[in-house]
Amino acid sequence: MEIQIKPMAAQHAQDVQRLSEQLGYPLAIEQIEDNIRKVISAKDNSALVAIADEKIVGWIHGFKAMLLETNPFIEIGGLVVDENHRGKGVGRKLIERIKEWSLETGIHDIRVRSNVKRKEAHQFYRNNGFTETKEQKVFRLKL
Numbered sequence: 001m002e003i004q005i006k007p008m009a010a011q012h013a014q015d016v017q018r019l020s021e022q023l024g025y026p027l028a029i030e031q032i033e034d035n036i037r038k039v040i041s042a043k044d045n046s047a048l049v050a051i052a053d054e055k056i057v058g059w060i061h062g063f064k065a066m067l068l069e070t071n072p073f074i075e076i077g078g079l080v081v082d083e084n085h086r087g088k089g090v091g092r093k094l095i096e097r098i099k100e101w102s103l104e105t106g107i108h109d110i111r112v113r114s115n116v117k118r119k120e121a122h123q124f125y126r127n128n129g130f131t132e133t134k135e136q137k138v139f140r141l142k143l
């Protein structure tokens with residue numbers, strides 16, 4: 001299967017929405033499109049789609065995280081591969097591109113937060129050279 005990686009564009013909103021639902025994040029198409037426009041025009045962000053058989057089969061979003069107490073790092077904000085195209089190297093290719101972009105921006109540290117329930121994703125990250133550094137709880141305040 002030939003996999004092409006391309007920059008994400010607003011016209012990909014429908015596919016991004018479909019895949020985001022598989023990730024467990026259903027969102028209105030208008031909101032997804034707005035998010036894409038903002039992300040792709042923002043500095044220090046990289047959003048990519050994977051194309052196979054002329055269809056979008058995955059996406060990834062990485063961004064530069066600036067915290068006070070650590071050196072800057074790239075965080076993977078989201079990654080999903082279509083459930084019918086998993087296990088074929090699509091996720092690895094998306095990660096490879098984010099690694100290249102990270103090095104281009106001079107950052108040698110990539111991090112990802114992954115729900116403790118996503119055991120398969122954890123194995124995926126291990127197989128792609130990531131090591132587990134900590135478990136954490138996420139707190140949220142809705143206003």
Ligand SMILES: CC(C)(COP(=O)(O)OP(=O)(O)OC[C@H]1O[C@@H](n2cnc3c(N)ncnc32)[C@H](O)[C@@H]1OP(=O)(O)O)[C@@H](O)C(=O)NCCC(=O)NCCS
Nearest residue numbers: 079080081086087088089090091092114120121123124127
């Ligand atoms: C996790 C995910 C992105 C992996 O994408 P993928 O295209 O299926 O992965 P690849 O085919 O590129 O696999 C790359 C490596 O990870 C391993 N891997 C991938 N999925 C795996 C699974 N379910 N269980 C065990 N290992 C897995 C592969 O075996 C391969 O390793 P190897 O070549 O050393 O054998 C995909 O399964 C997915 O979208 N899952 C649902 C959403 C999700 O959990 N996203 C991550 C949120 S943090």
